[in-house]
Amino acid sequence: NHQNMSYNNQQQQQSYVQSAQYNNYRCHLNQQQLLQQQHRNLHYNTNSTNTSNQNTVPPQRLFVDHTYADFSSVNDIGVDERSVFVGECLEAIMIKGGATAPHDVVTIQPNTSRSMKTFPKKLMEVLSRIDTSNCVDWLPHGRSFKIINTDLFVEEILPRFFKATQYKSFLRQLNLWGFKRITQGADRGAYYHQLFLRGMPNLVKKMTLNKEKLGARPMPNPDHEPDFYKLAEKRPLPMMRVSRAPLPPKCKFIV
Helix, strand or coil: HHHHHHHHHHHHHHHHHHHHHHHHHHHHHHHHHHHHHHHHHHHHHHHHHHHHHHCCCCCCECCCCCCCCCCCCCCCHHHCCCEEEEEHHHHHHHHHCCCCCCCHHEEECCCCCCCCHHHHHHHHHHHCCCCCCEEEEEEECCEEEEECCHHHHHHHHHHHHHCCCCHHHHHHHHHHHCCCCCCCCCCCCCCECCCCCCHHHHHHHHCCCCCCCCCCEEEHHHHHHHHHHHHHCCCCCCCCCEEEECCCCCCCCCC
């Protein structure tokens, strides 16, 4: 009996060991299967992501909007921030000789009063001077201006009239205030704004600052850039009153 009990105990222990070994093996196998499945899932997700990225259509860049309204017929003397007036769409002037329907006009509404001297006001002041024309000047039609000598402009004009001390900062201000660049023809490199006209300094009071984030810069749109020389034949601008006041001193910041 004692031998039988000993034999039975050995058999039971061996069974326990075999059972434990089997369970360890199954656990190890399950872990391997789990790792293999996770690897397959990771590979599938990576491929799916790559496929999704390949199928995603990249966002299209916008083109510069050169829609233009002419305000040369406005009585500039009476214009202030509270004024309401209309301008004629360029297409109506060139095709029909002027506005003949409500959709041919653009209305400028009142805006917030600005007692401070804004960037467009300072720029108009610079362009109204005779002693700055060697580095920045109006083009013949008076609807756009051009920086003639960049180095001289940065050295002599920026520290006298603007807060910007670098040329790229000045260009950023042009963009924020809605100026657009001409990229071809006789006016290539010039900037314009429909409310920034030679001889009409009060129109700039209606210009507004774009406070929203600009995002990606729009692509050039040369086929739709306005021809100001043809427009000047139908709507010439008044002559500019030239300022002969002494140049202000150079200053790092001007309020």
